Amino acid sequence: xxxxxxxxxxxxxxxxxxxxxxxxxxxxxxxxxxxxxxxxxxxxxxxxxxxxxxxxxxxxxxxxxxxxxxxxxxxxxx
Numbered sequence: 001x002x003x004x005x006x007x008x009x010x011x012x013x014x015x016x017x018x019x020x021x022x023x024x025x026x027x028x029x030x031x032x033x034x035x036x037x038x039x040x041x042x043x044x045x046x047x048x049x050x051x052x053x054x055x056x057x058x059x060x061x062x063x064x065x066x067x068x069x070x071x072x073x074x075x076x077x078x
Contacts, residue, residue: 004012019026
């Protein structure tokens with residue numbers, strides 16, 4: 001009960017060969033994942049730069065209050 005049968009070991013060997021066999025499929029997969037993260041970080045940093053460049057001081061506009069419009073008699077109804 002403490003040891004595994006030959007079929008268990010065969011399955012483990014097949015899984016290990018699939019993951020680490022050949023040209024390093026797992027390492028290629030992790031390399032692609034790392035490149036994706038780097039591209040994402042680069043894209044996020046590029047999005048922050050234009051926002052910082054546009055941070056100009058607020059401009060105020062001089063506003064003069066308009067004089068009240070004279071009331072016309074056509075606007076009043078009896």
